[in-house]
Amino acid sequence: MPTKEPTFELSSLYIYQTDSCNLCCSHCWISPKFSQEKQSSLPLDSLKRTVSEAKSLGLQSVKITGGEPLLYRELPSFLSFLDAEGLSVSIETNGTLLEEDIISHFRSTKVQQVSVSVDAASEKIHDEIRGVKGSFRSTLEGLRLLSKAGVNSQIMMTLQRKNSKEIPGVIRLSEELGAGSLKINHLIPTGRGKKAFARGDNLGLEELIRLYHLVQEKYPWPENLEIIFDLPLTFRSIETIKRGGTANCRILNILGILANGDFSICGIGQTVPELRMGNIDHDSVSSVWKNNPILKDLRQSLPSKLKGICHDCIFKFQCLGGCRANAYALTGDFYTPYFLCQRLFDAGKFPSSRRISPREDL
Amino acid sequence: MPDIVLGKMDPTQRYKINKEIVYREEDNGAFLFDPDSGNLKYMNPTGKETFLILKEKGDVGQAISHIHGQYADVDQEQVRKDVKIFLEQLKENGFISPQDNG
Numbered sequence: 001m002p003t004k005e006p007t008f009e010l011s012s013l014y015i016y017q018t019d020s021c022n023l024c025c026s027h028c029w030i031s032p033k034f035s036q037e038k039q040s041s042l043p044l045d046s047l048k049r050t051v052s053e054a055k056s057l058g059l060q061s062v063k064i065t066g067g068e069p070l071l072y073r074e075l076p077s078f079l080s081f082l083d084a085e086g087l088s089v090s091i092e093t094n095g096t097l098l099e100e101d102i103i104s105h106f107r108s109t110k111v112q113q114v115s116v117s118v119d120a121a122s123e124k125i126h127d128e129i130r131g132v133k134g135s136f137r138s139t140l141e142g143l144r145l146l147s148k149a150g151v152n153s154q155i156m157m158t159l160q161r162k163n164s165k166e167i168p169g170v171i172r173l174s175e176e177l178g179a180g181s182l183k184i185n186h187l188i189p190t191g192r193g194k195k196a197f198a199r200g201d202n203l204g205l206e207e208l209i210r211l212y213h214l215v216q217e218k219y220p221w222p223e224n225l226e227i228i229f230d231l232p233l234t235f236r237s238i239e240t241i242k243r244g245g246t247a248n249c250r251i252l253n254i255l256g257i258l259a260n261g262d263f264s265i266c267g268i269g270q271t272v273p274e275l276r277m278g279n280i281d282h283d284s285v286s287s288v289w290k291n292n293p294i295l296k297d298l299r300q301s302l303p304s305k306l307k308g309i310c311h312d313c314i315f316k317f318q319c320l321g322g323c324r325a326n327a328y329a330l331t332g333d334f335y336t337p338y339f340l341c342q343r344l345f346d347a348g349k350f351p352s353s354r355r356i357s358p359r360e361d362l
Numbered sequence: 363m364p365d366i367v368l369g370k371m372d373p374t375q376r377y378k379i380n381k382e383i384v385y386r387e388e389d390n391g392a393f394l395f396d397p398d399s400g401n402l403k404y405m406n407p408t409g410k411e412t413f414l415i416l417k418e419k420g421d422v423g424q425a426i427s428h429i430h431g432q433y434a435d436v437d438q439e440q441v442r443k444d445v446k447i448f449l450e451q452l453k454e455n456g457f458i459s460p461q462d463n464g
Binding site: 237238239241303315316317353354359 | 402
C-alpha cells in the first residue's frame with residue numbers, strides 16, 4: 001500500500017527587503033552593504049503576488065527583515081497589503097529610522113511585534129558594536145516611540161565578549177522602554193560573524209553556560225518582561241525546556257525572499273549563492289516550495305541524516321540540529337552538527353542524559 | 363488490591379514500557395524519548411516517580427497509592443485524576459502500552 005508523503009506547510013515567509021543597512025554591525029550574519037539610501041529593488045507587485053499565492057501553501061505569518069527594512073521605500077504600502085491579507089507580521093529593525101509616521105502605520109496595520117537590536121546599555125559599547133556613532137541614541141528614541149504608540153516591541157541582543165557584562169543593564173533598559181520581551185542571541189560564525197569569531201569576539205562555552213544560568217535561573221526577571229536566552233535545548237535546564245520558547249530551526253516551514261527577489265531557504269542565500277532557488281519575478285512560490293531539490297532533500301533527511309552529536313541527541317526532532325543555514329555556511333553540508341553542541345560534546349560536557357546512546361532495556 | 367476507587371481505570375492494570383523508548387533521568391525530572399517517532403516527554407519529579415513505579419513493579423493502583431503517600435495533603439481523587447491524565451499522555455505518545463493481566 002503506498003504511504004502518503006507528509007506535507008509541509010509554508011507557514012512563514014522571511015522577507016529580506018533590502019540588501020543594505022545604515023549600520024555596520026561587527027557580528028551581522030549576512031553582511032549587508034552599508035547605505036543610508038532608500039531602496040526599492042524588491043518589486044512590490046511580484047512580492048504581493050507571491051505572498052497571495054503562498055497563502056494556498058499555508059502561509060500565516062511574514063517576517064520583514066533586511067538589511068534594514070525601513071530603508072525599503074515600499075514598506076508602508078506592503079504592510080497595508082499584508083494587513084488586508086490577514087497575515088501576522090513581525091519586523092526586525094535596528095530601530096534608528098523609526099519615526100512617528102511609520103510607527104503609526106505599524107499600529108494601524110496591526111504589526112504584531114517589532115524587534116529592535118540593542119547590544120548594550122552603554123552607548124559607547126553599543127555604538128562600537130553597531131559601527132555607527134549615534135546609533136544608540138536613535139535606537140532608544142525609536143523604542144520610546146514604539147512604546148508611546150503601544151506597539152509591542154522586542155529587544156534583541158547579540159552576546160559577545162564586548163557586551164557580556166551588559167546583560168543586567170539591557171534587562172533594565174528593556175523594562176524602562178516597555179519592551180514585551182528580550183531575546184539574547186549568541187554570536188554565529190557566518191557573514192561578518194565569521195571575522196568576529198576569528199578575532200575571538202565570541203564567548204567560550206563555559207561563559208555562555210554561566211550567563212545562561214544566571215539569566216534563566218538567578219537573575220530577578222522584571223514582572224512584564226519575558227527573557228529568551230537563545231541557546232540550543234541541550235544547554236538548557238529541564239525547567240526552562242518545560243517552559244518552552246524558541247528552540248527549533250523552522251527550516252522545514254519557511255522560505256526566504258531576498259532583496260533582489262530570489263527565493264532562498266532563509267537569509268543565507270545572501271551570502272551563499274548556491275542556496276538561492278528561483279526568483280519572484282519569474283517563478284511561482286508553489287513550484288519552488290513543492291519541487292526545489294534542496295527543500296525536498298531537507299524534508300526527507302531532517303533529522304535522520306544529522307551527523308555528529310546532533311545524530312545522538314534526544315532533542316533532534318525538536319531542534320532539527322539548530323540553525324541549518326549556519327551549518328551549511330560553515331561546512332557546505334546541511335547535516336553537520338550545530339557548532340555549539342559539537343563543541344560542547346568535544347569538550348566532554350554534553351550531558352549524557354540528553355544522548356540517545358547507550359540504549360538500555362526498560 | 364489498593365484501597366482506591368479508580369472509576370473507569372482498572373487499578374490492577376499493568377503497563378509495559380515500549381521497547382525502543384529511551385529514558386533519561388536528571389536531578390529535576392526525566393525525559394522519555396521515542397527514537398522512531400521523535401516523541402519527547404518531559405516528566406517532573408512526580409511524573410518520574412510514577413513512571414518508575416510502573417516500570418519496576420507496580421500497577422496503576424500501586425502508583426496512585428505511592429504518590430498519595432508522598433503528598434498526603436493532596437486529595438486522593440485529585441491524585442487519581444492526575445495519574446490517569448499522565449498515563450493517557452504516555453499511551454498517546456506511544457511510550458507505554460497496557461499489558462495483559464493474565
